[in-house]
Amino acid sequence: MGICLSTKSPPRKNHSKRATNPSGTTNSSNRWSRVRSSSIKREKFDDSVIHEHAIAAALLFQQHQQQNVGVLPFDRSTSLRHLPGAGNSKRQPPLPRSSSTRPRSVTDPVVPPQNLLNQDVNLDELEVSHIVLVPGGGFGAWCWYKTIALLEECKFKVTAIDLAGSGIDLVDTNNIKSLSQYVAPLTDFLEKLEDGEKVILVGHDFGGACISYAMELFPSKIAKAVFISASMLKSGQSTLEMFSQKENTNDLMRQAQKFLYTNGNNLPPTAIDLDKMLLKDLLFNHSPSKDVALASVSMRPIPFPPVLEKLSLSDSNYGSVRRFYIQTPEDNAIPITLQESMINESPPEKVFRLKGSDHSPFFSKPQALHKLLVEIAKIT
Template identity: 45%
Template sequence: MGNRFICMTKKDAKEIAGTRSKRLGNRSQRKLPSEEELLHRQVLSLALHQSQRFEGSMSRRFNGGNTSSRRRPLSDPFSNGKQLSEFLETLKCKKIVLIHGEGFGAWCWYKTIALLEEAGLLPTALDLAGSGIDITDTNHVTKLSEYSKPLIDHLQNLPEDEKVILVGHSIGGACVSYAMEQYPEKIAKVIFVCATMVSNGQRPFDVFADELGSAENFMQQSKFLVHGNGKEKAPTGFMFEKQQMKGLYFHQSPAKDVALAMVSMRPIPLGPVMEELWLSPEKYGSCRRFYVQTLDDHALSPDVQEKLVRENPPEGVFKIKGSDHCPFFSKPQSLHKILVEIAQIS
């Protein structure tokens, strides 16, 4: 009896092993979608269903309440072009204007641009005056209105019935705020990405006081100042040393992106960041604002970002864990998903 039992068990085990091997063989022959296809499906699925859940690296807050995200299985709702077209038609505003921060240029958004275009949105990245490949001499940019001119020109040239979503990074948030005061009717939503979301009468530089010291001490003692008109005259800008920039901005970013930044960043005009912004409830206050916090940020600490949100509360707050001051480099997919969700909020 015992021998028969052992014999049957071996036979059963052999059959089970054969069946399993066959299944594994079939599975290995299936064509797995590429990483890009998976990302594309995931993003479009989130946008279509107005999903309220994201990767564990992100959380968000609306009207004072926290909502943490959990990942869930995603189906592919865009198996044909008709469904994709229907998704695009649900968005009233598909144009997104990306405004870089201090020293950067339109080039820093290259990953975000590619992801947004793949999702069917219409991104435009601008070079502020004296930034990126803009030919303006940085030493001649002395006012926020001059620094923001490419953005203001872009808004002025929009068709009368057209609006855009503005995204401002770091000190670019001051330019976005200035634009909100000038052309609120052209702006559907504003997204501040670890940005200087200043209050009325505040200077953009004041936001960084915890890291850089007071504006007065910085102007007198900083070794990063640029004297474009000669040492005997007032400084015209500032620029950090490479190692300083790496520690402040890029400690979580890929080496290739850091290398790109090191050869692309330009001096920061001093006048615009030392200028007070005057923002009215009727204009600036009429625009819908959202804030994206970066929780491993050395340039604008999470505590400072939280303070900005408390002092000038936006409609919604999103957080990205593990991101340095440049989420478009260190966490591009997480940033992208947030931008997509905000774009489709009605």
């Protein structure tokens, strides 16, 4: 989660109250009523349609088996998979690449799955084929499930990290006292890499500050760093300071935040939780409802002390790692204006834009995000 806080002290009383969304329950109830009332009427029609679709699918399958085609052109889920051997079929035209001189709008291309996934990736020609995915605040490794599947189909080695107190990590979020403690699972992983082995670090949201911290410690083990709608800070800057520069620009974020005070109301907050009723509008305004449901039961509070910590970044370490930024223009958590501000203050090597993406492109634009990550891996 991107943190967008007021510089004023957080409220000490009634901190457990959640923002309400009166219309949310009514809409859900009405929708459920409509579905139930119409389900009986549509039952016979649905049965006949399903039967016709099954016959059509069987005919297509038989036809493609006769033609010895490895990939079926069915409309499937966003985590599209292709069968082994598809890479040996006739070479497809390459997908358009982004301009190297300006940001480019990239959307999920309307092309057959094999064109999208089988992008002529020759891992032997890549400097690095190991991609490490770092989640944002409140998220865990679970949020990358579509990206993991797509990258692995292209034979990339993929590691998704659960930071301390996130995902299935057992640390209590309220007990995290520093950024180094929060990032420990990532730094431990990098420390154990063999000499000469490099990875591409990908950070989302607050994960941008986390990969920046790792870049300072292990520059020789990181070939490239990719910031996806992420906090890309300057030396001496904290995530809180970055987001406080844009006061009064994100009321939705402030409405969604709920501070936790496990050490008592007279001490600073220990973590920030998010109102589950506002998650969709804040983080997933263009994401599938199934992914929103997954997030609503999987997200955990964000530890507060790491948000306050200022990064110490040097040109010789952090500055030696190639950086790339992926913008999300329909983002309600880290607005595009704030993303552009971070880019202008600390320009990366190249900027990409995922047209139509909300704050969580791994849900809302998984195929386009996958395409960009492959493209970045190819850049020499």
